[in-house]
Amino acid sequence: MNNEEKIMIPKPEGYNCFACGTANPIGLNLQFYCSGDSISTEIILGRYHVGWSNISHGGIISTLLDEVMSWTILYFKRVFFVTRKMEVKYIKPVFVGIPLKIKGQLADSDKSTNKIKAKAEIRDDHGNLLARGTGEFVAINREDLTPVFDGSKKEISLMIKKLPPL
DSSP states (O other): OOOSOOEEOOOOSSOOOTTTOSSOTTSOOOOOEEETTEEEEEEEOOGGGEEETTEEOHHHHHHHHHHHHHHHHHHHHOOEEEEEEEEEEEOSOOBTTSEEEEEEEEEEEETTTTEEEEEEEEEETTOOEEEEEEEEEEEEOGGGOOGGGGGGHHHHHHHHHHSOOO
């Protein structure tokens, strides 16, 4: 779909994240790559991802958009963060069984509030825009992470260190 160089982004093994985890037997196991100023992933959704008939479930579409925006922030900002809010616009039905490209880009950030904005889109293999989303994320200082994330601090730090150079 694009002739720009693809820089594969390593991800941790063994996690149960529904979108990118390698240990989740029902997950999407998304693999991300950098191309220019964007982060992308590609997938063909199947029969277990439908909402109605052969159309992908809206929650799956939302997950794809959120995840690519998250990996965009992780790659380009190299910070801990959480999703604060997200808006999705479903433009055309996303049918299962067709190749999809999900692409994320940074939209803007505000260092005074630790807010980072990103945008994402889903296109089919003909380049048709099917859905798009925008998100607001909040960067969290490592020392401010609550005990909920305590076990993940080391893994997230290692993952960030393993990212290819910008």
